[in-house]
Amino acid sequence: MKIKAAVTKGQGQPFSIEEVELAAPKANEILVKIVATGVCHTDAVARDMAIAPLPAVLGHEGAGIVEQVGEGVKGIEPGDHVVLSFAHCGVCSNCLTGHPAVCETFNDLNFGGVQDDYTTRLSKGNEALSTFFGQSSFGTYAIAHERNVVKVDRDVDLALLGPLGCGIQTGAGTVLNKLKPDFGSSIVIYGCGAVGLSAVMAAKIAGCQHIIAVDVHDNRLSLAKELGATHVLNGRQADVVAEVKKITNGGSHYAVETTGVPPVVKQGLNALRPLGICAIVGVTPEMSIDVHNDIMAEGKTMVGVIEGDAVPRVFIPQLISYYKNGQFPFDKLVKFYNFDQINEAFEDSKSGETIKPILKMEA
Template identity: 75%
Template structure:
């Protein structure tokens, strides 16, 4: 089937809307007409740092309508509204114990460019194009494995839901699935982008007493307060962020999430914890040097990495949709829509901070 896709031909290239050939689904796969796809920082990293083999069709926050199913598909039907999540094998120890985001084959399945059976679904002029995250949702149609496709409520605007498959799932899931803060506890969230603000909303759902948002943009801090933050700290204008947080919380936060990947900020997140505090790192972070005794061990602190919010997408994404419908998770306030032809503008606006969560909509 001939479809239109945003092709990345080589590292650092702009996206180019071109015609490609999409193969028929294998028995355990489905064809999805993409309605929209979120723009995620991981797509930008893949394009600029070469996380996937080129040429490639990126995109991994797709939502759409199922058009066709393979012979072995049993849980998805044509006409279903779906969100496409990350790829996982479904049979390794981590998948079988409810942690598919740390699937032992995660890197191969999501960044290796091929589908689970080692073959390609997208071609152009006889050349195979890499698939990204088992979906490549920057196209008018995509092929994905049944186990990575999540059926969602048809009552909700489908174009809005794609980011639940990655960025928004990451922030909210880190709170609700991994840290699980106790009612009345305190949490600091460093970075007020889509991931951080999703964590703010989740912390409010969880009943945290003090939710502290830390960022350098006043507009994002104002939005954080609108979404549930009890305190907002501009780290550009605050002389000592750690001291400020310890004063607010009478000794430090119980929990912290760093979404920035900026080494000095990561260190702040650790230093501002109270003894026995826990910090989740979700941003792509370079090498950092810690004083293990004073920063961590001597106060019984925990640092953990969290991928995709430690979520089981088929369970968690429908839960987020219900929170949204109930008015508890208004993630639509983060979103700005772009036409497919504006995909490069969407990425530029994301990088420059103009838009928190861009979503590109495919033509009808």
């Protein structure tokens, strides 16, 4: 079938909305009419650093309505409202023990440019277009394996829900699924983008006593306070490590590092109390750490977390329930754009003007 899609033709090039061909769903696959899709930093990384084969149709926070199901699909029918999340094999030991975000074939299925059967569904003329995250949701329709399709409530605005599939799931899941902070404990969130602010809201749900948000933009810190932060620190103006230790009487129990900036990573480690845990979520370059003084000498833990260590079919409905109860107002993070404004949405995300852009396929 013919669809409209934003094609990434080469490294660093702007998105080009074009007519492309999408093949029919195969066994265990689902055809989804995309209503809206989030814009995530990982899409920008894929475009600018070519971490997936190009040309490609990117996009990995899709939300839409099921149009057709392939042979063998169970529990999902045409007309269902769904959110698309990351691809995983479902049969490796990590998937089977509830950790699909570290699936043994995660990189192949999400960044390898192919679907679950290692073939493509998208093409332009005689040229194949790579798939991204098993969905390629920067298009009016997408094909996804049933494993990474999450059925959601019809009584919530579907256009709002796409970012639950990656960025918002990452921030909230890092707190609720991985760190699982004790009631009354302290946590510091470094970076108040969509991932960090989702972590702030999750920390409030978890009952943390001290929720400290760190950023360099006062408007984001104000929003962090509105969403549940008990304290905010501007990293350009404060001695973050000293202030955290003062607020928490010795250092935080937990930290979530979303920026990927090496000096901030060091702050996250140094502001922990003994036995504290720092979860690394941001894409961080090579950096130096004094293992003895920064980690080992005080029994600290530094752990990497992908996709909030979530099982999307379990966790995304939980987040929606929190949202409906008024406990997780992630709608305060988003701004909607028409699909043809995709390049503007990416620029606004990069500049910080918009925390979480969402592209609507139809005005």
